[in-house]
Amino acid sequence: MGLAATPDELIRLDEWVRAGRQAALATVVSTWGSSPRPVGSHLAINDQGDFLGSVSGGCIESAVVAEALEVMADGEPRTLEFGVSDEEAWEVGLSCGGAIRIFVERVE
Amino acid sequence: MKLALLREVQRARADKQPVAVVTDLGSGAQGLVYADGLAAPDLSLTAAQVDAVRTWLRTARSGTLGDSELFVRSYVPDYRLLIVGAVHIAQALAALALECGYQVTVIDPRRAFATAARFGDVELCTQWPDEAMARLAPDAQTAVVTLAHDPKIDDPALLAALNSDAFYIGALGSSRTHARRVERLTQQGLGEKLVRIHAPIGLQLGGRSHAEIALSILAQLVQVRYGA
Structure with missing residues (x-):
């Protein structure tokens, strides 16, 4: 019944794991101010650094992918925080004026 | 996970079963909460927490x-x-709505219109609209848009939509076309339900091309959905 629109992050995670890849899921758990993506938004990442979806509209994706590779390696879930008061956030580029908390977990 | x-x-x-994944952000433990069930072996949730999750x-x-993790x-x-009428505007509307x-x-019994060549991977239905609507059963998460500009095709779809909980119903055509449509549907006993039809369809953006009209329809649909 109808075609699902956006490529689905959860389906892609399952495909990656079936193909023998490691994979992690990043999810926006809370936001303050003008964050571009709503709570619940997903970014699916695999161990080759391929990713699908979005947690920020682009400004912190590369930092999240780097953390996700760590999570895949040690299996420990992490909660990441990015915000304008955080110098690192400026470095990774969250200059859009918001703050965001992201949970990253390995698919296992 | x-x-x-x-x-x-x-x-x-x-x-099509609503489900919530509940995660303890501290430990990473997870469970599932359904509208009427629970599968959370790794997570101990209080009855009040389960109720709160179901409300969400x-x-x-x-x-x-709350203040929890x-x-x-x-x-x-x-x-x-559900787009009734596999016309030019429907091609653009289907693409925008998917995005x-x-x-x-897309529903159209005219097989020359409802073709994969025109609509790619979009789901096509060549049943007559009354049969199609009975099968697809619009609910409160469904919008119905009629674009065929032919009462034989549009009216049965509108009839079914007006007797459903569809959150948005729109019909292409000028005010004059709509006045005649209201006359026809009034004779079928739709009466006060007819105010639910957005017609002329779409926000008034001033656009003229098929894609611009599709955009104005989708914009109105978004506006109605979020009550803006």
């Missing part, structure tokens, strides 16, 4: 529960758009 849990979420979504699930809300991610069935996350079905 355990693969088994991920697959169970996918199963629930495929079955009903409104598709995600977030952290419990994160709730609600998955609810996709909104649907906005709607499940799209």
